Amino acid sequence: MDVIAGLLTVIVALVLAYLFASIKIVRQGYNYTIEHFGRFTTVARPGFNLYPAFFYRVGRKVNMMEQVIDIPGQEIITRDNAMISTDGVVFFQVLDAPKAAYEVSDLYMALMQLTTTNLRTVMGSMDLDETLSKRDEINARLLSVVDQATTPWGVKITRVEIKDIRPPADIVNAMGRQMKAEREKRANILEAEGTRASEILRAEGQKQARILEAEGRKESAFRDAEARERAAEAEAKATELVSIAIEQGSPQSLNYFIAQKYVEAIGKFATSPNAKTILFPVEATQLMGTLGGIGELAKEIVGGASSPPAPPPRPRIEAAED
Amino acid sequence: MDWDNPGLWWIAAGALLAGVELLVPGVFLVFVAIAAAITGAFVLLFPDLPLAGQLASLAAWSAVTIAIGRRWYRDYSPDSADPLLNDVGARMLGATVTVVSSGADGSGRVRVADGEWPSRGPVLPVGAIARVVGVQNTTLIIEPIVLE
Numbered sequence: 035m036d037v038i039a040g041l042l043t044v045i046v047a048l049v050l051a052y053l054f055a056s057i058k059i060v061r062q063g064y065n066y067t068i069e070h071f072g073r074f075t076t077v078a079r080p081g082f083n084l085y086p087a088f089f090y091r092v093g094r095k096v097n098m099m100e101q102v103i104d105i106p107g108q109e110i111i112t113r114d115n116a117m118i119s120t121d122g123v124v125f126f127q128v129l130d131a132p133k134a135a136y137e138v139s140d141l142y143m144a145l146m147q148l149t150t151t152n153l154r155t156v157m158g159s160m161d162l163d164e165t166l167s168k169r170d171e172i173n174a175r176l177l178s179v180v181d182q183a184t185t186p187w188g189v190k191i192t193r194v195e196i197k198d199i200r201p202p203a204d205i206v207n208a209m210g211r212q213m214k215a216e217r218e219k220r221a222n223i224l225e226a227e228g229t230r231a232s233e234i235l236r237a238e239g240q241k242q243a244r245i246l247e248a249e250g251r252k253e254s255a256f257r258d259a260e261a262r263e264r265a266a267e268a269e270a271k272a273t274e275l276v277s278i279a280i281e282q283g284s285p286q287s288l289n290y291f292i293a294q295k296y297v298e299a300i301g302k303f304a305t306s307p308n309a310k311t312i313l314f315p316v317e318a319t320q321l322m323g324t325l326g327g328i329g330e331l332a333k334e335i336v337g338g339a340s341s342p343p344a345p346p347p348r349p350r351i352e353a354a355e356d
Numbered sequence: 357m358d359w360d361n362p363g364l365w366w367i368a369a370g371a372l373l374a375g376v377e378l379l380v381p382g383v384f385l386v387f388v389a390i391a392a393a394i395t396g397a398f399v400l401l402f403p404d405l406p407l408a409g410q411l412a413s414l415a416a417w418s419a420v421t422i423a424i425g426r427r428w429y430r431d432y433s434p435d436s437a438d439p440l441l442n443d444v445g446a447r448m449l450g451a452t453v454t455v456v457s458s459g460a461d462g463s464g465r466v467r468v469a470d471g472e473w474p475s476r477g478p479v480l481p482v483g484a485i486a487r488v489v490g491v492q493n494t495t496l497i498i499e500p501i502v503l504e
Contacts, residue, residue, distance in 0.1 A: 037364060044371045055378045071383055071429060076437045087378055088386045132438045182470040186444070 055087035065131035067093035077131050094135035100127040100192060103142060105149050107198075116162040116205055122196045124149050124180070130188025138187045145184065149194060152179045162201060169196050286331050293324040361403065362410065366396030387425060391417035445491030448473075453498060455484045466498060 058078050060066050066078035068085055074093060078085070085091075107121035124145060128134040138144050156175045157165050165172065176194040184191055201209070280288060370393035377385040395413040399405055405413070440446050448468065456472055458464035458480050466475040466486060477498040480486060490497035 037361075041364065041367065044368055048371050048374055051375055051378050070434055073433075074436055074438065074441055075434045087381075088374075088383065091381045130438075132441055136441050179470055185469060186447070 052087050056084055056090075058083040058085055058092055063097065063099045065096045065098050065128075067096065067132050067135045069093040074132055074136060094131075096128055096131040096135050098128050098131065100125055103146050103149070105146060105153060108150065108154070110154055110157045112157060112162045112165055113159060114161045116201060118157070118162065118165065118199055118201050120153070120157065120165075120196060120199045122149070122153060122176075122194065124194050125192045126184070127190050127192060128188060129190050133186065133188025141187060141189065144187070145180075145189070145191075148183055149176065149180050152176055153196075155179075162205070165199060166201070169199075172196055284331075284334070286327075286334060289324070289327045290331065293327060296324065361400065362407075363396045363399030363403070366392050366399055366410070366414075368396075370396060387421040388414075388418050390421045391415075394421075445494075445496075448488045448491060448496060451488045452501065453486055453488060453496070455480045455482055455486060455498075458482060463495075466496060468496075 058066060058068075060078045060080045060083060062080045064080065066083075067074055068076050068078050068083075068090055069092075070090055075090075078092070103124045103126070105122040105124060107119055109117055109119050111117055126145060128141075134141055153172075153176060156172050156179070160168065160172070173194055173196060177191055180194060181191040370389045370391075373385045373389035373392060377383075377389060391414050394417045395410055398413055399410055451468060453466040453468050453473075453475070455475070456465045456467050460479065462477055462479055464475050464477075464480070465472045468488075473496050474494060475486075475496045475498045476492070477486065478500060480498075480500055485501050486498035487501050488496045489499050
């Protein structure tokens with residue numbers, strides 16, 4: 035009896051072990067490849083799966099979640115021979131479990147090496163300035179190359195990102211100085227442009243002012259000349275009129291005018307504001323003489339006696355201020 | 357019946373072999389395990405079988421079970437979900453490629469994704485688009501795509 039029990043125990047244990055080996059519980063986020071005598075047949079999806087042991091076995095457990103691989107930091111020489119150290123990350127997701135399991139030997143290693151070498155290719159074909167300013171372009175180019183290469187592995191590269199680009203310290207220093215110089219240059223140029231513009235404006239203004247001034251002078255000179263012409267004309271006319279009048283009348287009439295002017299001039303001395311006292315060292319007799327001349331004139335008109343006209347008085351007036 | 361009977365030992369040995377097979381899948385011990393179990397049943401039926409006969413039975417039945425297994429595998433093998441695995445050439449049939457260089461004799465190179473493959477086919481200008489219609493070793497047989 036104990037033999038039967040022993041056999042039964044062995045058989046029950048065997049059955050349990052068989053079932054344990056046959057039931058495959060796949061957790062969410064993973065796909066198991068199922069091999070039938072070593073040959074891939076199907077994919078066990080998340081959940082309960084029953085594949086009879088001895089015939090079927092689990093091949094690979096493939097992570098179907100999006101994963102990240104660090105691209106190790108490395109030194110890259112750019113096209114203009116600057117040494118930069120850089121590192122990055124690759125995000126990828128397995129879309130086809132059997133391909134990822136069987137088409138490539140070590141997916142992670144392959145992805146890392148592929149990205150690393152392509153990073154060198156892409157950044158090595160750029161100048162230092164480009165690598166620093168065109169990260170998006172680097173990422174896009176890397177992505178397109180790596181994604182194409184990994185398509186046969188059933189892997190989708192979702193993104194490739196450059197984490198850090200570090201040029202050597204002396205280059206960073208030089209870049210800082212260059213940036214500063216650039217800005218100073220711009221400031222100087224702006225300043226010079228401002229000065230130039232203001233100088234031009236000022237000169238323009240001065241020019242305009244001088245032109246206007248000269249025009250004014252020209253105008254006034256013209257007017258002056260005109261006035262002088264007019265005055266001369268008037269003088270000439272007056273002289274002409276006077277000479278006509280003299281010609282028609284007596285030359286003695288001239289004396290009248292002169293005497294009148296003379297008296298008027300004396301009168302002005304009297305009203306002059308700064309002369310309180312007027313000395314008349316003038317020969318008052320001369321005045322008398324002019325009066326005499328007037329008398330003669332009257333006589334001549336009345337009596338018709340022709341006597342030589344008195345010479346025009348030569349007034350000598352000396353005014354003194356005290 | 358007691359543990360003195362070698363037939364029981366054979367059956368126990370068969371169970372043990374099956375257990376080892378479960379632990380370390382190699383798909384070979386299971387046939388030996390079946391042969392051991394059958395030998396055990398024979399020994400129970402014919403207790404006079406000498407040890408040499410028992411071993412011969414194990415060997416014979418191992419060969420028989422493996423032969424049956426092979427036939428069974430051939431006839432009832434499940435289909436693969438991806439029969440083209442590791443068959444890059446077959447995968448490329450029908451793919452569209454770009455001609456990178458082309459010689460006068462029709463041999464050249466074409467670009468497939470980010471790699472280049474040697475090709476054979478009609479002389480095509482560089483940059484032309486072609487379709488893969490066959491694979492010989494590592495040479496792709498291409499023909500031009502006619503756009504209608």
